[in-house]
Amino acid sequence: xxxxxxxxxxxxxxxxxxxxxxxxxxxxxxxxxxxxxxxxxxxxxxxxxxxxxxxxxxxxxxxxxxxxxxxxxxxxxxxxxxxxxxxxxxxxxxxxxxxxxxxxxxxxxxxxxxxxxxxxxxxxxxxxxxxxxxxxxxxxxxxxxxxxxxxxxxxxxxxxxxxxxxxxxxxxxxxxxxxxxxxxxxxxxxxxxxxxxx
Amino acid sequence: xxxxxxxxxxxxxxxxxxxxxxxxxxxxxxxxxxxxxxxxxxxxxxxxxxxxxxxxxxxxxxxxxxxxxxxxxxxxxxxxxxxxxxxxxxxxxxxxxxxxxxxxxxxxxxxxxxxxxxxxxxxxxxxxxxxxxxxxxxxxxxxxxxxxxxxxxxxxxxxxxxxxxxxxxxxxxxxxxxxxxxxxxxxxxxxxxxxxxx
DNA sequence: CTTATTTTATGATTTTAGTCATAAAACCGA
DNA sequence: TCGGTTTTATGACTAAAATCATAAAATAAG
Numbered sequence: 503x504x505x506x507x508x509x510x511x512x513x514x515x516x517x518x519x520x521x522x523x524x525x526x527x528x529x530x531x532x533x534x535x536x537x538x539x540x541x542x543x544x545x546x547x548x549x550x551x552x553x554x555x556x557x558x559x560x561x562x563x564x565x566x567x568x569x570x571x572x573x574x575x576x577x578x579x580x581x582x583x584x585x586x587x588x589x590x591x592x593x594x595x596x597x598x599x600x601x602x603x604x605x606x607x608x609x610x611x612x613x614x615x616x617x618x619x620x621x622x623x624x625x626x627x628x629x630x631x632x633x634x635x636x637x638x639x640x641x642x643x644x645x646x647x648x649x650x651x652x653x654x655x656x657x658x659x660x661x662x663x664x665x666x667x668x669x670x671x672x673x674x675x676x677x678x679x680x681x682x683x684x685x686x687x688x689x690x691x692x693x694x695x696x697x698x699x700x
Numbered sequence: 701x702x703x704x705x706x707x708x709x710x711x712x713x714x715x716x717x718x719x720x721x722x723x724x725x726x727x728x729x730x731x732x733x734x735x736x737x738x739x740x741x742x743x744x745x746x747x748x749x750x751x752x753x754x755x756x757x758x759x760x761x762x763x764x765x766x767x768x769x770x771x772x773x774x775x776x777x778x779x780x781x782x783x784x785x786x787x788x789x790x791x792x793x794x795x796x797x798x799x800x801x802x803x804x805x806x807x808x809x810x811x812x813x814x815x816x817x818x819x820x821x822x823x824x825x826x827x828x829x830x831x832x833x834x835x836x837x838x839x840x841x842x843x844x845x846x847x848x849x850x851x852x853x854x855x856x857x858x859x860x861x862x863x864x865x866x867x868x869x870x871x872x873x874x875x876x877x878x879x880x881x882x883x884x885x886x887x888x889x890x891x892x893x894x895x896x897x898x
Numbered sequence: 899c900t901t902a903t904t905t906t907a908t909g910a911t912t913t914t915a916g917t918c919a920t921a922a923a924a925c926c927g928a
Numbered sequence: 929t930c931g932g933t934t935t936t937a938t939g940a941c942t943a944a945a946a947t948c949a950t951a952a953a954a955t956a957a958g
Binding site for chain 2: 547549553554555557568569570571572573575578579601605608609611612613615616617618619620622623624625626627629630631632671672
């Protein structure tokens, strides 16, 4: 996350996106740095028969879509506003200038990319070698650490729909629903009027 | 990749690892920056029943294992020498000093992490929503672009065993063997005395 | 407040990759 | 060069998640 003042100094503009509005699409060439002021953005892929895979969900103060920007490669996924959102948008050239002139920011970017790579490494191993229940639990535990789940008297409220969990773990909704039920039976989590707590 | 001269200037030492020797293990706290001089290193996870998932394979002049180094987190996977290898090893503190004093290197690190994140994004979507043949082909095409596959008169020689392809795509050997056979039938690749060409 | 849509839920069935068994070919080490 | 290991190969069978169908509950929209 880069300070708003610094972004503005380099000419960033604010832009609003309505719910379900597309910010960029798979295959586009990146031209901007995006940082969330408010709202929620998801990046995802759709395969040939319309099945979605969510690469990540991003919240306020987070940036997204930088890797292809640094590599001059096409976006590997779509970015869509999950709810009404406001973003800082900074042109690539100005973003690069900002980086050059502020080396401290480079370190922040490195840490941010490292964090995302770490998540992807963990989930890749999960998705390819573990059973549904294990996958779901790992995602939930990751979410508690890195997404903004709120804690109350029942524990952490897992603020994802079953469908979203499926799209993040490569499972179908029904499988997620069944996995969550089993995890509750085993005492790993609680379901209080359909909401999941851990 | 950081120039040898610069690494040496900051006190990097050369270290040799024999085939199958462990460089670091899942759960260890990172203390060094590693860069390959010669040989081949794989990073992988093993699940509870011994099944392997290969996070990545790295060759000469590439570095590996940096994300946890930047985050002060435990390694999420093991690093093992696939063949006899020689590495530059630089202590974390000296590596950080190198970065601070050479901002250009930060940009290189960013590009490198971005590249790896890009690969993981593509493969994550593949693994979770596509059929075996598609997964195998995507991995092969990625390998042509980023691993050191050699081109000869038959095309690119895919220098992976079926087992390695399986461990990289989350498939079993038999499934990979069958997928490759089908891909040959469809004309997507060639098998010339058991070696795969694309 | 009513209606439409989304989310959660559950049972029955099917498909597909995994598993198991076995073996030949290739490769490697002593 | 011999013997052991690894890699590729193939067929039969199984299991597990996907698919299909259907519906109730919850939430959002008008």
